[in-house]
Amino acid sequence: MSTPETTETAALAEETAGHGDISVGVAGSSNSGEATASATRITPGNALRPEDIALAVSRGTAKPSEDAAELALRLGDDALILAQRLGHWISRAPELEEDIALGNIALDQLGHARSFLSYAGGLDGRSEDDLAYFRREHEFRSVELFEQPNGDFAVTIARQFVVSYYQFELYRRLAQSTDATLAGIAAKAVKEVDYHRDHSAQWVLRLAHGTEESRTRMIHGFKVIWPYVDELFRDDELTARLSESGVAVQPSSLRADFDRLTGEVLAEAELDVPQVPAAPGGGRRGFHSEHLGYLLAEMQVLAREFPGASW
Amino acid sequence: MYVSHPTAAAVAGENPPREQKTAEQKAWDLAATVCDPEIPVLTIEDLGILRGVKVTKEPDTADGGMVPAVQVTITPTYSGCPAMDAIRDDLTTAFNNAGYPRVDVELVLSPAWTTDWMSESGKAKLQQYGIAPPSGHSAAARHAGPIRLSLAVKCPQCSSLNTKELTRFGSTSCKALYVCQDCKEPFDYFKVL
Numbered sequence: 001m002s003t004p005e006t007t008e009t010a011a012l013a014e015e016t017a018g019h020g021d022i023s024v025g026v027a028g029s030s031n032s033g034e035a036t037a038s039a040t041r042i043t044p045g046n047a048l049r050p051e052d053i054a055l056a057v058s059r060g061t062a063k064p065s066e067d068a069a070e071l072a073l074r075l076g077d078d079a080l081i082l083a084q085r086l087g088h089w090i091s092r093a094p095e096l097e098e099d100i101a102l103g104n105i106a107l108d109q110l111g112h113a114r115s116f117l118s119y120a121g122g123l124d125g126r127s128e129d130d131l132a133y134f135r136r137e138h139e140f141r142s143v144e145l146f147e148q149p150n151g152d153f154a155v156t157i158a159r160q161f162v163v164s165y166y167q168f169e170l171y172r173r174l175a176q177s178t179d180a181t182l183a184g185i186a187a188k189a190v191k192e193v194d195y196h197r198d199h200s201a202q203w204v205l206r207l208a209h210g211t212e213e214s215r216t217r218m219i220h221g222f223k224v225i226w227p228y229v230d231e232l233f234r235d236d237e238l239t240a241r242l243s244e245s246g247v248a249v250q251p252s253s254l255r256a257d258f259d260r261l262t263g264e265v266l267a268e269a270e271l272d273v274p275q276v277p278a279a280p281g282g283g284r285r286g287f288h289s290e291h292l293g294y295l296l297a298e299m300q301v302l303a304r305e306f307p308g309a310s311w
Numbered sequence: 312m313y314v315s316h317p318t319a320a321a322v323a324g325e326n327p328p329r330e331q332k333t334a335e336q337k338a339w340d341l342a343a344t345v346c347d348p349e350i351p352v353l354t355i356e357d358l359g360i361l362r363g364v365k366v367t368k369e370p371d372t373a374d375g376g377m378v379p380a381v382q383v384t385i386t387p388t389y390s391g392c393p394a395m396d397a398i399r400d401d402l403t404t405a406f407n408n409a410g411y412p413r414v415d416v417e418l419v420l421s422p423a424w425t426t427d428w429m430s431e432s433g434k435a436k437l438q439q440y441g442i443a444p445p446s447g448h449s450a451a452a453r454h455a456g457p458i459r460l461s462l463a464v465k466c467p468q469c470s471s472l473n474t475k476e477l478t479r480f481g482s483t484s485c486k487a488l489y490v491c492q493d494c495k496e497p498f499d500y501f502k503v504l
Contacts, residue, residue, distance in 0.1 A: 097477060097480075097488070100480050100482075101479065104481075104484055107391035108389060108390055108484065109391075112390050115390060183421070184420045187422070188387075188390055188421070188424070189390060191425075192389060198479070
């Protein structure tokens with residue numbers, strides 16, 4: 001806060017103790033001056049900061065367990081990277097309404113990312129901004145699907161269609177999590193993702209049943225995107241532990257519903273499920289396609305150039 | 312003592328009787344004067360964004376006396392709703408001006424906001440303002456394929472049901488854009504969530 005009121009600072013100091021003692025240091029800057037500097041404040045001095053977001057009704061969210069924090073990081077990174085990709089469409093979509101729609105979907109994703117990353121950072125005292133702007137490529141835990149380039153409009157719709165159906169199944173179950181914070185974020189997100197699902201499904205039908213050209217592009221869009229579907233549903237040691245403790249289900253258990261529901265739409269669009277080999281996909285371990293570096297360079301440049309800047 | 316939103320507890324009627332206003336209820340009423348910056352005719356109480364108000368006394372560092380401290384809980388309509396920052400500022404200002412030097416605004420995500428929390432008077436105000444209020448109740452997220460049937464939305468200008476959705480995603484996260492086929496006017500519709 002650049003113009004803190006003393007009373008508020010005292011109250012906040014007391015409050016942050018309950019939030020896993022989040023103090024935000026701007027990486028590599030010794031004179032940030034204020035322990036709560038943020039690179040994304042809209043209203044300097046009095047904007048909502050991660051430590052204001054209590055995700056449980058009770059005061060003072062509990063610190064996440066290491067495993068829950070890692071899961072929150074994965075899901076937060078997925079949503080963050082997609083929000084950045086979708087934001088690129090603003091002013092470039094085929095029609096004004098679609099500009100607004102993709103911008104709105106990006107905003108929802110960014111909201112989910114902020115909640116997940118704030119929670120993940122609670123483990124070791126990093127803020128959402130530290131995680132978004134000051135991590136390097138290999139520290140991101142998003143799967144490769146989310147960083148795939150926008151391509152033409154049909155590629156973006158194919159990617160959004162897969163993402164929305166996957167996220168819907170994921171959040172629907174995560175809303176039952178034994179981790180109250182993750183459950184709260186997911187219960188909120190699932191209702192928003194339901195709109196995303198409907199929007200992308202309608203575009204799939206429209207393009208597939210449109211003109212020769214739009215149908216050709218929709219088929220191509222799915223062919224480009226489908227290799228990255230498998231990685232969404234891969235289990236690993238972390239997900240095994242989380243499903244033991246009831247925090248989250250195994251990703252593989254979402255596959256049947258995903259296949260059935262996307263299959264219904266594809267059948268209605270008279271499209272076949274693409275028969276393409278799966279990409280290796282190491283996003284959860286920090287191995288990414290060549291596309292992520294460029295995306296991060298653009299997303300992080302301002303925060304790294306002017307650490308602690310606000311507008 | 313914690314006053315929670317009237318819809319959160321199963322309280323019958325819009326406004327529970329308040330002959331003797333407690334400090335908490337006074338604070339609630341004050342918080343309820345703050346409007347949504349994107350829909351200036353609706354208060355945060357009308358919208359169901361205001362979830363709780365708590366008043367405590369804290370020692371004043373200046374003279375050792377006690378000053379009232381308020382803790383307000385709000386919930387965003389949508390996860391990425393940018394109005395939250397403005398609402399927080401407005402709440403702080405409103406309380407500071409009313410003699411509450413310490414205000415703490417907290418954002419909660421759970422239980423998730425739904426249009427079902429919008430008050431009837433809020434829906435009427437929306438209609439008068441030219442925004443079609445949410446029609447029907449929110450279904451918990453469906454688990455069927457896409458359903459491409461939409462309920463008719465009434466035009467807030469001429470009350471015609473002959474309206475068409477132009478875009479599901481409109482000027483704000485919470486609204487869709489419609490057009491009336493009879494009076495030809497475009498209007499916003501507050502989406503059911």
